[in-house]
Amino acid sequence: MTVQDSSLSPDSDITHRVDASVLLDYFQQLDASQPLSRLFFAAAVVGLSILILITVRIIVYRRCKRLQELPPNRIRPLRLQAQELVTSEEMQHFWINVWRGVGWLFTLIFVTTAIAGGLMATNFTLHLGSRLLALVLSILDYLWSGFVDYLPNLFTIIVILVIMRYLIRMIGLIFEGISSRRINLRHFYPEWANTSFGIVKLLIYVLTAVLIFPYLPGSSSPAFQGISIFVGVLVSLGSTSAVANVVAGVVLTYTRAFHIGDQVEIADVRGRIVERSTFVTRIQTLKNVVVSIPNSMVLNNNIINYSKNLGQTGLLVHTSITIGYDVPWKKVNELLIAAAKNTDGITSYPDPFVLQTALQDNYVSYEINGWTRKPEELPKIYSSLHANILDQFHGHDVEITSPSFHAVRDGNASTVAPVTPAEPAPTENNDDGEPSPSSTA
Numbered sequence: 001m002t003v004q005d006s007s008l009s010p011d012s013d014i015t016h017r018v019d020a021s022v023l024l025d026y027f028q029q030l031d032a033s034q035p036l037s038r039l040f041f042a043a044a045v046v047g048l049s050i051l052i053l054i055t056v057r058i059i060v061y062r063r064c065k066r067l068q069e070l071p072p073n074r075i076r077p078l079r080l081q082a083q084e085l086v087t088s089e090e091m092q093h094f095w096i097n098v099w100r101g102v103g104w105l106f107t108l109i110f111v112t113t114a115i116a117g118g119l120m121a122t123n124f125t126l127h128l129g130s131r132l133l134a135l136v137l138s139i140l141d142y143l144w145s146g147f148v149d150y151l152p153n154l155f156t157i158i159v160i161l162v163i164m165r166y167l168i169r170m171i172g173l174i175f176e177g178i179s180s181r182r183i184n185l186r187h188f189y190p191e192w193a194n195t196s197f198g199i200v201k202l203l204i205y206v207l208t209a210v211l212i213f214p215y216l217p218g219s220s221s222p223a224f225q226g227i228s229i230f231v232g233v234l235v236s237l238g239s240t241s242a243v244a245n246v247v248a249g250v251v252l253t254y255t256r257a258f259h260i261g262d263q264v265e266i267a268d269v270r271g272r273i274v275e276r277s278t279f280v281t282r283i284q285t286l287k288n289v290v291v292s293i294p295n296s297m298v299l300n301n302n303i304i305n306y307s308k309n310l311g312q313t314g315l316l317v318h319t320s321i322t323i324g325y326d327v328p329w330k331k332v333n334e335l336l337i338a339a340a341k342n343t344d345g346i347t348s349y350p351d352p353f354v355l356q357t358a359l360q361d362n363y364v365s366y367e368i369n370g371w372t373r374k375p376e377e378l379p380k381i382y383s384s385l386h387a388n389i390l391d392q393f394h395g396h397d398v399e400i401t402s403p404s405f406h407a408v409r410d411g412n413a414s415t416v417a418p419v420t421p422a423e424p425a426p427t428e429n430n431d432d433g434e435p436s437p438s439s440t441a
Contacts, residue, residue: 043117043121045113045133049110049114050114053111056107057106060099060100060102060103075091076091109140115132116132117133119132120133150217154215157212161212164208167204175197175200178190195254245278248298249295257303257305258273258308260276261307262307263306263375264283264303264304274290280294281293310373314372315373317369317370317372317381319389320368321389321400322363322364322365322366323363324401329356337352337368339368340352340388342388343381344384345384346370346381346385347370347372354367355369362404363401
């Protein structure tokens with residue numbers, strides 16, 4: 001039974017409540033005029049409460065038993081895209097606990113109601129029973145009124161969520177078309193599609209949260225606003241490095257420094273790119289070890305990409321040796337080219353070539369260059385090339401050394417080379433065979 005509370009203003013959120021004095025006066029009047037009516041009413045309250053309680057407990061028991069006997073694969077897990085956040089077994093336990101909680105809630109309500117009805121049967125406990133029943137009814141009235149009043153805000157939140165969900169799906173179809181090259185945009189590369197879609201989706205999520213926030217229950221209360229500010233400060237202070245990695249990951253995407261599967265060298269780590277996530281870049285090294293490098297560190301280091309510019313010729317493999325001046329340079333070139341041609345992984349076209357990179361005091365520096373299209377096998381190619389160079393030079397009795405020479409002088413010999421005299425200019429003869437005047441010195 002509810003009456004209008006005169007102590008509350010018309011603009012108050014709670015306009016109805018149950019007063020214990022009203023129930024007490026009502027039951028006292030029944031006791032004076034109709035003594036048995038109050039007893040019948042109290043018995044009806046107790047009986048109805050026990051009946052509803054038994055019915056609810058039976059329903060909850062059967063539901064929990066059915067959930068326990070249900071195979072876990074019949075319950076859908078909670079997924080976010082391809083990630084399984086909550087397994088089927090965990091969802092099964094969750095729903096069982098929810099039904100048990102509902103059972104205990106109804107048990108508390110109707111047991112309290114039955115006790116209140118029993119207390120109202122006598123004059124000694126009439127006041128206590130009336131207050132207890134009024135308390136239960138006021139709580140139920142408050143919850144129901146709050147739920148009914150919140151329905152417009154709940155409907156608004158649902159509409160916003162539905163609109164944003166279909167907006168994300170529509171934008172996702174556009175970026176999926178760009179990624180699969182069905183949609184071509186000038187100066188927009190397909191590998192940018194996933195990152196760009198992630199940024200747009202994040203902005204939509206933030207906009208959705210801003211739109212929904214005023215419609216949340218208690219959002220206008222100072223306590224809720226204080227907690228929101230406190231959480232925001234904690235996130236801003238603790239996520240500095242995380243935000244730096246996210247921004248670096250976005251920058252790396254748009255710079256197109258590397259792709260998944262490229263052979264790279266980053267921060268003295270050399271290997272194949274196996275994953276590029278929001279926070280880290282993972283490289284599988286030549287020793288089959290996966291190294292995770294934060295994106296901020298990747299952005300601050302030089303990135304050497306061995307797979308970026310293979311083209312038609314491939315990647316240039318090169319190594320240097322030093323040979324003394326006593327060995328003819330043509331012979332050294334022939335031996336180096338032969339070693340490169342015998343190396344697996346170095347292509348025969350374009351042909352390998354040799355560069356004389358330096359003329360030192362005691363030796364010449366040679367550099368052999370060959371082309372390969374297998375950057376993932378560079379250590380093996382270099383090892384084979386060095387082995388073939390040793391075989392070629394040792395097989396032709398050419399010693400790979402860097403000799404040093406010491407000059408011993410008696411102090412009288414000059415270190416300056418003699419000057420070669422200039423040759424006389426050629427003479428021009430007349431028709432008679434005599435030298436012309438212009439030919440004289």
